[in-house]
Amino acid sequence: xxxxxxxxxxxxxxxxxxxxxxxxxxxxxxxxxxxxxxxxxxxxxxxxxxxxxxxxxxxxxxxxxxxxxxxxxxxxxxxxxxxxxxxxxxxxxxxxxxxxxxxxxxxxxxxxxxxxxxxxxxxxxxxxxxxxxxxxxxxxxxxxxxxxxxxxx
Numbered sequence: 001x002x003x004x005x006x007x008x009x010x011x012x013x014x015x016x017x018x019x020x021x022x023x024x025x026x027x028x029x030x031x032x033x034x035x036x037x038x039x040x041x042x043x044x045x046x047x048x049x050x051x052x053x054x055x056x057x058x059x060x061x062x063x064x065x066x067x068x069x070x071x072x073x074x075x076x077x078x079x080x081x082x083x084x085x086x087x088x089x090x091x092x093x094x095x096x097x098x099x100x101x102x103x104x105x106x107x108x109x110x111x112x113x114x115x116x117x118x119x120x121x122x123x124x125x126x127x128x129x130x131x132x133x134x135x136x137x138x139x140x141x142x143x144x145x146x147x148x149x150x151x152x153x
Contacts, residue, residue, distance in 0.1 A: 013062075016129045023063045032061065033069040035101070040074045040088060042097040042104075044081075052081045 010026045017024035037057050044053035056077050060066040066073050071092045078088035091097065111120055119126040119135060122142035126134065 017062070019131065020129065023059065025063050025065055028062065028065050030065065030067075032067045034061070035069070036071065036074055036092050037061075037068040038101045038104070039092060039095065039097040040078060042100045043088065043091045044078070044083060047083060049081060049083055053078070053083075056081050 006029050010028060014024055014026045034057075041050060041053050041057065044050050057068055060073070060077055061068050066077075068074060068077075071089055074092055075085040075089040079085035108114075108118075112125060113120070115127050117127075117129060119130065119138065121138050122145060124138060124142060126138050
């Protein structure tokens with residue numbers, strides 16, 4: 001992505017983020033590989049800190065424009081959220097949660113998920129950041145289908 005594409009993307013993101021009351025740094029001009037961040041999040045989940053780390057990763061990437069593809073950045077995020085930085089670094093360097101994230105990716109591919117965020121409800125996918133009302137409408141639609149009541153999960 002170059003110049004005008006980045007500006008257009010950031011403008012769309014800014015509008016979406018503002019609509020939802022989320023912080024966003026429109027000066028962001030880099031995208032970073034989030035694979036290691038996903039592995040950190042898997043590890044944090046095993047420590048009961050999934051939501052804290054997810055929120056911190058969001059802020060690091062979209063507001064503070066940190067490179068969440070770097071082990072040292074992720075270890076600091078872990079430490080700032082009550083997890084040991086040295087253990088986080090070991091987990092990331094050993095790739096201990098690689099297989100778990102691979103499994104998540106395979107499961108997503110099987111459902112046809114290829115973008116973030118994607119919401120799965122019943123047999124429907126809704127792609128992209130959506131207003132609450134759209135998500136509510138999706139759930140209501142799914143709940144009206146007879147098979148949704150027969151197979152709740």
